[in-house]
Amino acid sequence: MIPSVLPTYNRAPLSFVKGEGSWMIEADGRRFLDLGAGIAVNVLGHANPALVAALTDQANKIWHVSNLYQIPEQQALADKLVEHSFADTVFFTNSGTEACELAVKMARKYWYEKGHPEKVEIIGFEGAFHGRSSAGIAAAGSEKMTKGFGPLLPGFRHLTWGDIAAVNDAIDARTAAVIIEPVQGEGGIRPIADEDLRELAHICKENDVLLILDEVQCGVARTGRLFAHEWAGITPDIMMVAKGIGGGFPLGAVLATEEAASGMVAGTHGSTYGGNPLGCAVGNAVMDVVATPAFLDDVNRKAGLFRQKLEGLVAAHPHVFEEVRGTGLMLGLKCYTPNVDVVRAGYDQEIATVPAADNVVRLLPPLTITDEEISEAVARLDKAAAQVAAQKD
C-alpha cells in the first residue's frame, strides 16, 4: 500500500522535534550535531532568537496580503539585496525551483524584447541541479531527473562540468544564456575555479549571452562572501537565491540587473505567496546578520579551522576518504567507501550530514557553528569513519 506521504524521498529513520543552534533533538532525546542545516538552509542555526522574534512579531501583525498590495517587508528586503549585490531589482519566490523558472523566463524575454526571439537556448553543465520543475530538470538535464516525465522543455544543452573552453564553441545565434552554480551542491561540492568563472563571464559578455548564476545553495554567506561569485570579482546578469536567505522559512529570490530584467514588465510574472510578509520579515533578519563584514570574516575564519581539521580526518582514514573539497562552510568529503555508509555511521555517532553525487558527503553546517562544535563534529566524523572502516574489514 502506498504510504500516505508520497514516497519520493529516502528518509532516515529519525524525527527531530526541536532545534537549538547547531543541534537537532531527536524524538527520543538524542542530540544530533547538524552538519546539514536543512540542506544549507538554516544559516543562523535552529531557533535563532532574532529569527524567531522576526517571524513571531510579523505573525502577530499580518501574514499574507498577496502582491496586489505594497508589502513593506518585501520592499525592505529588496532594498537590502540591491544594496549588497550587483543587482538593481529583485523578484521574490518561495523556493529555488521557482527562482529557476523566472531566471529562464527572464533571459528569454530579454532577447525577445530586444528583437531576437530566436535566442532561447540556455547552456548548462552536467552534474548541475536547478530544481525539480520542468524548466529545472531540463536545465540540469540528467537522466535521473528527466526520465519518464515526457517531452523535456526544449532549448537547453549541457556541457561537461568545468569545460569553459567548450562554451565558446557551444554558443551560437540561438544562445540566450549560460546557467551555472559557482559551487555545485547536489553535484558533489564542486567549485568552479575563480579564473574559470572570470573566463566564462568574459565569454558571455563578448558573445552577447546572459550569465545566470544559481547561488541557491552556495549563496548567502555560505562560502564566506555574501555571494560566491564575489570571490571571482565578476557579476552575473541574473542570479537565483533561496535556501539560506530564509534561514529556514521558505523564501527565494531572483536578482537581476536593470538591463536583464527589462522585459519583465507588469503582468509578465507573479506569485501568490512570493515575497509574503512572514518570509520577508525573516529574510530581513537573516540579511541584517549575514551581510556584515564581521559575520563574513568569522565564517572565513571558521572555514579555515574546519578545513584544516578535515584534512587531518582524511589523512587519518585513507581508506574511507579521498579528499576534502569545497569552499567556505560548503565542504565535502569525497569518499572511497559508499558515501551513504558514512552518512549512516554518522547517525550512529549523532551527527547529521548530507550525501551528494560523486560519492561525496556534504558538510553544510549552520554558519553560526562554534569552534567547539567544529571540533566535536570532526571527533564524531572520526568515530563514524572508524566504524565504516571496521565494517569494511
Ligand SMILES: *Cc1c(COP(=O)(O)O)cnc(C)c1O
Ligand atoms: C536546492 C537547489 C535548487 C532548488 O531549490 P528548491 O528550494 O528545492 O526548489 C536549485 N538550485 C540549487 C543549486 C539548489 O541547491
